[in-house]
Amino acid sequence: MAFNQELEALTKAFSGHGVDEKSLVTILGKWDPLERESFRKNTPHSFIEDHERHFQRWDDHYVRLLKHEFVRFKNAVVLWTMHPWERDARLVKEALKKGPSAYGVLVEVACTRSSEELLGARKAYHSLFDHSIEEDVASHIHGIERKLLVALVSAYRYEGTKVKDETAKSEAKILSNAIKNVHKKPINEDDEVIRILATRSNKHLRAVYKHYKEIAGKNLDEDLDDLRFKETVQCLCTPQIYFSKVLNAALRIDVDKNTKKSLTRVIVTRADIDIKDIKTEYHNLYGVSLPQNIEEVARGNYKDFLLNLIARG
Amino acid sequence: MSTLKVPQSVPSVADDCEQLRKAFAGWGTNEGLIISILAHRNNAQRKLIRETYAQTHGEDLLKALEKELTSDFERLVRLWTLDSTERDATLAHEATQKWTASNKVLVEIACTRSSVQLFSARKAYHALYMKSLEEDVAQHTTGDFRKLLLPLVSSYRYEGDEVNLTLAKTEAKLLHDKITKKAYNDDDLIRIFATRSRAQINATLNHYKDEFGKDINKDLKTDPKDEFLALIRATVKCLIHPEKYFEKVLRLAINGRGTDEGSLTRVVATRAEVDLKIIADEYQRRNSVPLERAVVKDTTGDYEKMLVALLGHE
Numbered sequence: 001m002a003f004n005q006e007l008e009a010l011t012k013a014f015s016g017h018g019v020d021e022k023s024l025v026t027i028l029g030k031w032d033p034l035e036r037e038s039f040r041k042n043t044p045h046s047f048i049e050d051h052e053r054h055f056q057r058w059d060d061h062y063v064r065l066l067k068h069e070f071v072r073f074k075n076a077v078v079l080w081t082m083h084p085w086e087r088d089a090r091l092v093k094e095a096l097k098k099g100p101s102a103y104g105v106l107v108e109v110a111c112t113r114s115s116e117e118l119l120g121a122r123k124a125y126h127s128l129f130d131h132s133i134e135e136d137v138a139s140h141i142h143g144i145e146r147k148l149l150v151a152l153v154s155a156y157r158y159e160g161t162k163v164k165d166e167t168a169k170s171e172a173k174i175l176s177n178a179i180k181n182v183h184k185k186p187i188n189e190d191d192e193v194i195r196i197l198a199t200r201s202n203k204h205l206r207a208v209y210k211h212y213k214e215i216a217g218k219n220l221d222e223d224l225d226d227l228r229f230k231e232t233v234q235c236l237c238t239p240q241i242y243f244s245k246v247l248n249a250a251l252r253i254d255v256d257k258n259t260k261k262s263l264t265r266v267i268v269t270r271a272d273i274d275i276k277d278i279k280t281e282y283h284n285l286y287g288v289s290l291p292q293n294i295e296e297v298a299r300g301n302y303k304d305f306l307l308n309l310i311a312r313g
Numbered sequence: 314m315s316t317l318k319v320p321q322s323v324p325s326v327a328d329d330c331e332q333l334r335k336a337f338a339g340w341g342t343n344e345g346l347i348i349s350i351l352a353h354r355n356n357a358q359r360k361l362i363r364e365t366y367a368q369t370h371g372e373d374l375l376k377a378l379e380k381e382l383t384s385d386f387e388r389l390v391r392l393w394t395l396d397s398t399e400r401d402a403t404l405a406h407e408a409t410q411k412w413t414a415s416n417k418v419l420v421e422i423a424c425t426r427s428s429v430q431l432f433s434a435r436k437a438y439h440a441l442y443m444k445s446l447e448e449d450v451a452q453h454t455t456g457d458f459r460k461l462l463l464p465l466v467s468s469y470r471y472e473g474d475e476v477n478l479t480l481a482k483t484e485a486k487l488l489h490d491k492i493t494k495k496a497y498n499d500d501d502l503i504r505i506f507a508t509r510s511r512a513q514i515n516a517t518l519n520h521y522k523d524e525f526g527k528d529i530n531k532d533l534k535t536d537p538k539d540e541f542l543a544l545i546r547a548t549v550k551c552l553i554h555p556e557k558y559f560e561k562v563l564r565l566a567i568n569g570r571g572t573d574e575g576s577l578t579r580v581v582a583t584r585a586e587v588d589l590k591i592i593a594d595e596y597q598r599r600n601s602v603p604l605e606r607a608v609v610k611d612t613t614g615d616y617e618k619m620l621v622a623l624l625g626h627e
Contacts, residue, residue: 119432119469122469123469126469126471126472126473130471130473130475131471131510132428132468132469132470132471132508132510133469134464134467134468134469134507134508135470135471135508135509135510138504138507138508139504139508146500147500150464150504150508151463151464151467154447154464154467154468154469155445155447155467156432156435156436156439156445156446156447156467157445157448158439158443158444158445158448159439160439160443162443162444191459191460195451195452195459195463198447198451199445199447199448199451199452199463200448201444201445201448
């Protein structure tokens with residue numbers, strides 16, 4: 001390989017999700033001091049030229065980011081090997097620590113797991129953190145989101161097939177009225193809306209979703225402006241669409257690190273559940289296959305690991 | 314401590330079923346025989362009897378009891394025979410269907426059962442009623458009551474002894490502030506009682522007493538007619554001093570004119586295998602009369618006999 005090609009390959013190895021360990025080993029590993037200096041001079045966003053003292057130093061910020069990329073594979077492995085209950089408990093704890101921007105993860109865990117899986121997460125949370133999930137969610141969140149989020153993590157939804165269609169219809173009406181009156185009463189203060197979303201069974205909510213469309217002409221989540229309520233409805237009623245959207249957002253270049261982490265989280269947590277359906281939905285929505293997108297944007301062991309997880313079963 | 318007396322050598326399940334069948338046979342019912350068996354079997358034994366009876370005679374034992382027995386005696390025997398998680402689910406369901414502001418059963422179940430027991434009751438609720446408990450509580454209760462009851466029945470409290478004393482201080486102060494401002498339905502006040510572990514709440518209330526001089530329930534008694542306040546006081550009592558809570562329920566049910574059979578039945582049936590002995594001791598301490606004697610004075614017939622048997626006397 002000519003040096004310019006090697007330069008290009010190495011720059012690519014460091015960009016995207018994860019790092020291309022193989023290229024780093026074979027190319028970087030054989031370069032002499034002059035070649036490495038050429039690399040430093042030709043990648044200005046990673047190195048800062050000190051003109052006064054005539055040397056190039058690593059950009060500190062970039063090195064910190066790089067650390068995350070090296071560790072992305074390790075994190076995926078650790079998360080994958082974890083018992084799903086510990087996984088969910090730790091995801092919740094981490095989201096609480098990160099703050100409001102990460103609360104979508106709370107909605108995700110509470111609304112896309114089965115009742116028994118969520119109970120398992122609550123048990124694991126006791127064991128890991130000496131507190132109950134609802135305790136921590138309630139005491140860490142002070143804003144308007146608290147009501148909805150505490151109710152969601154406390155749910156133990158009925159999972160049978162029995163649905164009272166009359167009730168679903170009337171509850172769709174309640175939601176429609178609440179949404180129309182949102183300027184008088186914000187949706188996160190509406191106890192009835194929260195009651196319906198946080199206590200009803202999945203099957204019941206899907207019936208409500210259907211009736212809502214018939215009444216209002218649009219999908220329930222489209223008519224909800226509050227992000228958490230929107231996510232709640234999507235997770236409960238159309239989870240594969242929700243996950244496809246999260247994945248698509250994560251697979252862009254130059255996303256913030258929280259969004260980037262959701263790639264690992266979604267693939268690891270859904271690989272045993274519904275990754276096949278998510279792949280199909282992803283293709284429907286974006287006209288591109290999920291594995292292909294991952295191939296373009298992820299690197300090295302991390303990439304191979306993710307593709308493997310998706311290809312199973 | 315339980316008051317249940319199970320014989321040293323228990324007859325086989327098949328024998329028990331046969332005897333029960335005999336008790337139902339022909340005209341009339343042999344109530345004494347029923348009491349002598351069912352009132353002396355524990356949860357696991359009763360469950361086995363119920364299963365075997367259904368297999369052998371093609372009928373649910375509970376249905377047979379319902380057919381053959383009447384009134385307060387029937388309700389007591391039926392509630393008692395139920396497995397404890399189904400019993401809790403049944404009581405909770407009744408409470409939501411006939412809910413009134415003075416109904417404390419939901420608080421009782423949510424706060425005196427362990428986290429695991431409460432969750433088992435929620436699971437049994439799914440199977441019995443094809444809904445979740447929280448769905449029904451949310452639908453049938455309103456306002457401040459719903460605000461308190463929903464998180465209580467949804468809780469899965471940490472059950473360890475670890476306590477954060479700094480947090481206890483902060484939360485005691487918070488409670489005092491809210492109570493002083495009469496903000497009894499405050500989000501944080503409810504949050505503390507609905508989510509903190511028993512050990513943590515205990516530490517908080519101890520600190521409350523040390524710092525502010527009174528028991529929190531004394532401060533929560535500003536308006537004796539306020540039913541929401543009564544519910545919060547019941548919550549606190551159930552969490553920290555369940556035996557005192559149950560003693561009071563019994564006292565109000567038995568003492569004075571008339572008898573509240575519903576409450577008497579419920580407390581005896583739900584606590585006989587748990588802590589009825591402690592509750593009975595508390596009753597005697599508080600009323601200077603043994604519980605068993607007060608029950609005998611206030612009830613009659615087979616109902617009285619069954620109660621006395623579950624109290625461990627006979």
